[in-house]
Amino acid sequence: MTYDPRTLETLRADAAQIVARYPSARSALLPMLHLVQSVDGYVSPDGTAFCAETLELTAAEVSAVATFYSQFKRQPNGKYTLGVCVTSLCGVMGGDAIYERLSEYLAVGNDETTADGLFTLEKIECNAACDYAPVLMVNWEFFDNQTPSSAVQLVEDIRGSRAVRPSRGPDRLATFKEVSRVLAGFEDGHANEGPAAGQPSLEGVDLAARNLWAAPPLPAAGSVRATPATLEGDETK
């Protein structure tokens, strides 16, 4: 390993915290690979060696796991991953056009990184936001209801260091490395930013409220939830 002593010390302290979350040390491998990506921007040979040493595995065992999962990168990733959903629904609703426009605009193909190291373009699969289609994930944050031009605008804003805010996420878009550290299980203090839900998530609730539709009232005996699940005096949707 070529980590400098200080980096190595920090990595070891973080790894110890990760291992402590599990009854069995090997369970720490996936979060540790995220941790390695937060330092190196990909699963580097050093990172592989570090995981192997910490968990008493061989480098081959670590690599076998790392190469199975699409979020673990085998070459240095861009500062921002642009993940365009092209699975049937998003693709059909326009994800295909978004991908093509971004590919043309950035002059990179699938899983390729721009020469300046800023963007990695990726065709991604269903990201559980179909009611917000077409969806673009930037560093695994939601950018909902995209169009080719909104996606290009986003890229320009990032390039121009202008503030970029995910549709449902933190106030400020984090880098690939910063996000990788969260995925290793370390809180970054941004959980309380962003909305609870976007409008599609609330369509049913809103419609029910307008029509005064509700589940049958809880029975009086054992009725521990007599209060409706809406904040008192709160002008909720």
Place this chain on the structure above:
Amino acid sequence: MSALAPLLTSRWGNERAWTLDAYQRTGGYQALREALRMEPAEVLNTVKDSGLRGRGGAGFPTGVKWSFLPPPDGGPRYLVVNADESEPGTCKDIPLMMADPHSLIEGIIITSYAIGCHHAFIYLRGEVVHVYRRLLNAVTEARRAGLLGSSVMGSGYELELTVHAGAGAYICGEETALLDSLEGRRGQPRLKPPFPAVAGLYARPTVVNNVESIASVPWIIAGGADWWKSMGTEKSTGVGIYSLSGHVVRPGQYEAPLGITMRELLELAGGVRAGHRLKFWMPGGSSTPMFTPEHLDVPLDYDSVVAAGSMLGTRALQCFDETVCVVWAVSRWMDFYAHESCGKCTPCREGTFWLRSVLRRIEAGLGRPEDMQILQDIPNSIVGRAFCPLGDGAPSSLTSSLKFFYDEYVQHIQLGGCPFDHKASYLFEAVTA
């Protein structure tokens, strides 16, 4: 008559809904208090009596699954929540955890208490970082408030909860693959039996349940089994979240008693987009056979959907209008399965690879007449021969589309190209976007 009955979704619109404070102000953790006053067996029986069936796709009765755990032997037993929501079209658990993580945590504590578990896990897919933030934050809040840790609500019952992020693999939604992944291995399914109830995480007795199933538990404890059964149908009790997406006016989450029909849901969602009509729809994600307008009145409960030739799955209702080329859509789903096949078994690995190749060439105008037979033969070599349900489900959209739209495939081959204008399906104007 209430068409919708929001329970699990009822808090999502509240101010800072994800915080412990907001959750407790709307009755949160009251069901836990009640459960801790009950014997664990009583909690388990209440859930069993409620008839709650798994909300992750298979529909197995949740309480029955819990009761499969062998008697305590002094060693650990685990609850693992499957939050790997990745089935194409499925988008209910992610908004639930983003808006209302404490409802899941309350369900986890109650369930763990019922089954005698002292260390539970949430396995969250890794591609939703803000959801992970919310879950980590909620666990921290719950721990500080004494809802997790050495003595839950001062009861002496001890519970630890670890939230684990995956790293991008659809197969990890299969419960045994998920367990292997959680153990730090490649996420490949295990041979069953032994089932996780007997030898699951670290070869110990384990319950694996979907997010929505577990988040339903506090409601069942609060209202009782009979109250829960007063909603839905006889064999599909309670409420469920229906996720509408695609060519509908108001795509989104609609929580209703099980058994509502697609015709009713479509009406609630404002119908198919203006000037268009429904062509086909998926009832339960891309692994379930597709439906057409003739199925609009099928009650969307577990058994009625099976009787009509498909599966309720995750109630991921993806709608496609007449502009959509079915070969294109199916080809894209096959891309998904070919990419996500874990490679462990040959029928799925090779079968999805070859189906992808054939579908791509048909859509690209290079189809051959004999391809029609190939498209019918390969699924026969996958279904029933694959190692896990992923393989069995992979050809569903294809096989059902051949039943309803056979001529469309033939047309592609005869024309030497796709007769549809893909741009007409986009949700934005292709020229100006």
